[in-house]
Amino acid sequence: MTDDKILEVNHLCKYFSSGKKSVMKAVDDVSFFVKRGETFGLVGESGCGKTTTGRTIIRLYKPTSGEVIFNGKRIDGRLSKEDSRAVTSKMQMIFQDPIASLNPRMTVEEIICEGAKINKLFPDKESMRKRMYEMLDLVGLTREHATRYPHEFSGGQRQRIGIARALITQPDMIIADEPISALDVSIQAQVLNLLNDLRKDLGLTILFIAHDLSVVKYFSDRVAVMNRGRIVELSSASQVYDHPVHPYTKSLLSAIPIPNPRVEKQRKRVDYDPGMHGYDASNQPSMYEIEPGHFVFLSEKEFADAKKQLAAQ
Amino acid sequence: MSKKQKIEAAKKAFAEQEALRLQNLENAKTERLSEDDCTFVQMDEKLHDQKFEHEPISFYKDAWLRFKQNKASIVAAAIILVIVLMAIFAPVFSGTSYREQHTEFGVLPPRIPYLENLGIADGCRTMEIQKSVLDTYGDAVVEVIREYNQYYRGKPIPMVEAKVNQYILKGADDYYFFFGTDNLGRDLWVRLWRGTRISLIIGVCSVLINCFIGVVYGAVSGYYGGKVDMLMQRIIEILGGVPFLVMAILFVMFLGAGIRSFILVLIITGWIGMSRMIRAQFFRYKDYEYVLASRTMGASDRRLIFRHILPNAIGPIITQATFAVPSAIFSESFLSYLGLGIQAPEPSIGVLLAEGQGSLTTSPHLTLFPAIVVSLLMLSFNLFGNGLRDAFDPRARGSE
Numbered sequence: 267m268t269d270d271k272i273l274e275v276n277h278l279c280k281y282f283s284s285g286k287k288s289v290m291k292a293v294d295d296v297s298f299f300v301k302r303g304e305t306f307g308l309v310g311e312s313g314c315g316k317t318t319t320g321r322t323i324i325r326l327y328k329p330t331s332g333e334v335i336f337n338g339k340r341i342d343g344r345l346s347k348e349d350s351r352a353v354t355s356k357m358q359m360i361f362q363d364p365i366a367s368l369n370p371r372m373t374v375e376e377i378i379c380e381g382a383k384i385n386k387l388f389p390d391k392e393s394m395r396k397r398m399y400e401m402l403d404l405v406g407l408t409r410e411h412a413t414r415y416p417h418e419f420s421g422g423q424r425q426r427i428g429i430a431r432a433l434i435t436q437p438d439m440i441i442a443d444e445p446i447s448a449l450d451v452s453i454q455a456q457v458l459n460l461l462n463d464l465r466k467d468l469g470l471t472i473l474f475i476a477h478d479l480s481v482v483k484y485f486s487d488r489v490a491v492m493n494r495g496r497i498v499e500l501s502s503a504s505q506v507y508d509h510p511v512h513p514y515t516k517s518l519l520s521a522i523p524i525p526n527p528r529v530e531k532q533r534k535r536v537d538y539d540p541g542m543h544g545y546d547a548s549n550q551p552s553m554y555e556i557e558p559g560h561f562v563f564l565s566e567k568e569f570a571d572a573k574k575q576l577a578a579q
Numbered sequence: 580m581s582k583k584q585k586i587e588a589a590k591k592a593f594a595e596q597e598a599l600r601l602q603n604l605e606n607a608k609t610e611r612l613s614e615d616d617c618t619f620v621q622m623d624e625k626l627h628d629q630k631f632e633h634e635p636i637s638f639y640k641d642a643w644l645r646f647k648q649n650k651a652s653i654v655a656a657a658i659i660l661v662i663v664l665m666a667i668f669a670p671v672f673s674g675t676s677y678r679e680q681h682t683e684f685g686v687l688p689p690r691i692p693y694l695e696n697l698g699i700a701d702g703c704r705t706m707e708i709q710k711s712v713l714d715t716y717g718d719a720v721v722e723v724i725r726e727y728n729q730y731y732r733g734k735p736i737p738m739v740e741a742k743v744n745q746y747i748l749k750g751a752d753d754y755y756f757f758f759g760t761d762n763l764g765r766d767l768w769v770r771l772w773r774g775t776r777i778s779l780i781i782g783v784c785s786v787l788i789n790c791f792i793g794v795v796y797g798a799v800s801g802y803y804g805g806k807v808d809m810l811m812q813r814i815i816e817i818l819g820g821v822p823f824l825v826m827a828i829l830f831v832m833f834l835g836a837g838i839r840s841f842i843l844v845l846i847i848t849g850w851i852g853m854s855r856m857i858r859a860q861f862f863r864y865k866d867y868e869y870v871l872a873s874r875t876m877g878a879s880d881r882r883l884i885f886r887h888i889l890p891n892a893i894g895p896i897i898t899q900a901t902f903a904v905p906s907a908i909f910s911e912s913f914l915s916y917l918g919l920g921i922q923a924p925e926p927s928i929g930v931l932l933a934e935g936q937g938s939l940t941t942s943p944h945l946t947l948f949p950a951i952v953v954s955l956l957m958l959s960f961n962l963f964g965n966g967l968r969d970a971f972d973p974r975a976r977g978s979e
Binding site: 324351355359361363366369381384406407408413423431435456 | 869875
């Protein structure tokens, strides 16, 4: 892993307005970067803006403000045709719902080849088909599956088709938007391991969006915890899990079930109430670096307390 | 054992259990799973799926398999096919034309070979004749049913109720008019199929054009949404507010009665329903993840509309179009019936019905046959449409 930043997100905001007065701040001043070759986890409860962040990065939504830099180029706003090609082929997305993410009217071959076809990556049909077969093989499907329709596959197989579709353009980075949360538990490991192998073999960078903390811990190098459209804590996976600082992170971690019924019975969930900070005009939170590479979104006073606490541990 | 002792024993047992439970709880606190207790599963498992044994099933094949099970729809489809074939070929092979008049053969009842021997459609009509003139009918009288007296100013006039073969009577012995003739002696068989052909042409053409306009309008409105959609929907509302009959009368008066002006009348507001349905489909599908996936790969709007959204909306489109055909035919019949129809001598089902109703009591066949054909068309198209809807969207079964 190098320090080369493949993706940089600076002060990204995405507001949805419904009507004149109500504004939904789905993503509010989010900044982070992803290094080439690493897996960056984005966790948080449902509705905290993880998916919106992912979709804004890949240009499905137009950001309200802020900038997104991919491979050294700004990709928010209007792009020329070549720049846009560079994004659409080098950044890919894996979706949550394996049923809704494959067009039921297209064969597997058409689905997988679509990105390559749109971006005109192959000179002729034969080379594209050859590559498509390679992709099928890579995700553990057979050549015969190419002529099939999505409804003939199981959820795990469909998700692997989705992965093959994302890989055919040889992307540098994949945004995996809860790729396993719609899958059966017995299939989750299969897809997860496949993603992990592909990451190692192909040197992929993955932005992994999930709400399952134990999966993120297993999968990610660095983790950002999101709450209410903001990143509240960002650090390496082990630091976040072993030494959580922000109360929301602690609350999230306390919600992880423990695979031991007797212990699980005793597990106490810590409730997080955003009002507990008591922020006002003079006491505003901002990002602080509490340890090297460990950022927390706290007020100055809270930060001082947290630092003392961490030192005591 | 006394009662007191019993309670003592129960208390003691409970206390023992309680202690055990607390002990267990205490144990559990220290008993934590460490990472060494866990192993990764399926780590080195090589994924390789079996190929499927069965045939690939495409959307249309799937729909066909479901459609086949619906017997009523199959019958309806067969009836539509027969009617369409008749409408195309019957006028061509019948030897006469829809406008060929034989005034001497006016209002003949139906006569069909072979069936006439059974007493059905034998070209006969029951007539009441003065007995004195019965002889002038000659061979035409097939059977005398009864004799009676009719009193005219107190004087009895002997009458005969007789079954008379109209074909012999009018010297049309060599002809077979399957559905009889109208008052100008035109062959109803030819006129009916010719009329069906025109009704079908009007129905199908107007629906096809409606579909086209509706798909384009609805697609643009639904796909882009927002302000574009707002504006387009307001235009539709204004257009939809104009009363159909007034517009139809104006159009026919302005352009003259004919197939073209009729189709135009049916198009002018007919596409609105289709476009609304398409718009709803676009709203439904445009945020589906496969559309988003394609968009992240840089797909153009055109590709998203025609490759991703429209093929998924094709079921409702076909179904709605099928339902629209009978209603277009019905509108045509209804306007023709009101006298706004196709220019004579060109027939259409509505024109034939309008012509026939004047002599409904004396020659019911002039109304009966067009009515049967139009009813069959309506019923079959509706049943066929139902079958299609169930085939394309099994969840919608039974809903309207």
